[in-house]
Amino acid sequence: MTVSLTTPRPLIAGNWKMFGLEASLDEARAVAAAVAQAPPAARVAICPPATLLHRMADALSGESVIVGGQDCHAAPQGAYTGDISAPMLADAGATLVILGHSERRGSYDETCEEVSAKVLAALAAGLEPVICLGETLAQREAGQAEPIVTGQARNSLPDDLSGQAFAVAYEPVWAIGTGLTPTIADIAAIHAAIRAVLVERFGDHGASVPILYGGSVKPENAAEILATPEVGGALVGGASLKAKDFLAIIAAA
Ligand SMILES: O=C[C@H](O)COP(=O)(O)O
Numbered sequence: 151m152t153v154s155l156t157t158p159r160p161l162i163a164g165n166w167k168m169f170g171l172e173a174s175l176d177e178a179r180a181v182a183a184a185v186a187q188a189p190p191a192a193r194v195a196i197c198p199p200a201t202l203l204h205r206m207a208d209a210l211s212g213e214s215v216i217v218g219g220q221d222c223h224a225a226p227q228g229a230y231t232g233d234i235s236a237p238m239l240a241d242a243g244a245t246l247v248i249l250g251h252s253e254r255r256g257s258y259d260e261t262c263e264e265v266s267a268k269v270l271a272a273l274a275a276g277l278e279p280v281i282c283l284g285e286t287l288a289q290r291e292a293g294q295a296e297p298i299v300t301g302q303a304r305n306s307l308p309d310d311l312s313g314q315a316f317a318v319a320y321e322p323v324w325a326i327g328t329g330l331t332p333t334i335a336d337i338a339a340i341h342a343a344i345r346a347v348l349v350e351r352f353g354d355h356g357a358s359v360p361i362l363y364g365g366s367v368k369p370e371n372a373a374e375i376l377a378t379p380e381v382g383g384a385l386v387g388g389a390s391l392k393a394k395d396f397l398a399i400i401a402a403a
Pocket residue numbers: 165251321325326327328329364365366367385386387388389
């Protein structure tokens with residue numbers, strides 16, 4: 151990965167999704183111990199299920215691995231059974247939050263406008279949003295990957311992000327959990343298109359926002375993907391559940 155003096159450190163974030171019981175904290179502790187022993191070039195984050203957030207934040211307190219949420223509500227509090235707000239995530243020890251993941255866009259019909267409102271809520275709570283974008287297989291096969299993703303970028307990112315800490319993650323829906331990945335050329339093309347939107351929207355700040363790649367990132371393909379132009383880190387699902395695999399991906403950055 152090419153990192154200039156003005157480029158922020160890459161971010162390698164693990165998304166545990168709805169996996170993990172208390173015993174899984176040992177995997178997070180193992181990641182933190184290894185990161186402490188050999189500080190990596192990348193920032194490292196783990197986003198556990200909400201039930202583990204507080205305990206993981208306590209377990210990793212003082213370590214260089216940061217902890218994040220997987221979603222938040224746009225309101226700071228209210229009668230929203232089952233939801234969790236950005237201030238609650240921050241209160242539990244989170245410093246970042248994944249927003250607009252395709253599993254939420256797909257399973258809960260989350261719109262770009264809702265994602266945009268959540269981004270503002272996250273920032274107001276002091277959290278760094280990681281905003282996910284990505285096309286379905288049908289959209290890619292129809293030659294629509296780039297317009298779909300840039301459209302999501304335009305509509306999911308609120309106007310007033312200049313100077314704010316946030317990241318974007320390109321996650322082709324068909325690559326998530328399937329073992330399939332786009333070609334390196336396709337990843338580079340979509341990341342370049344996202345970068346153009348970020349620069350158009352946020353000027354110099356948009357030029358430095360990390361654009362993560364996500365979708366079947368594994369120890370075997372991490373180095374090549376992370377060396378791709380405009381790839382500023384990875385959002386890792388399945389391979390983040392085991393410390394050994396996650397650490398191999400972190401080392402590739
Ligand atoms: O948020 C992570 C992504 O959905 C990627 O998941 P995966 O690495 O299991 O394909």
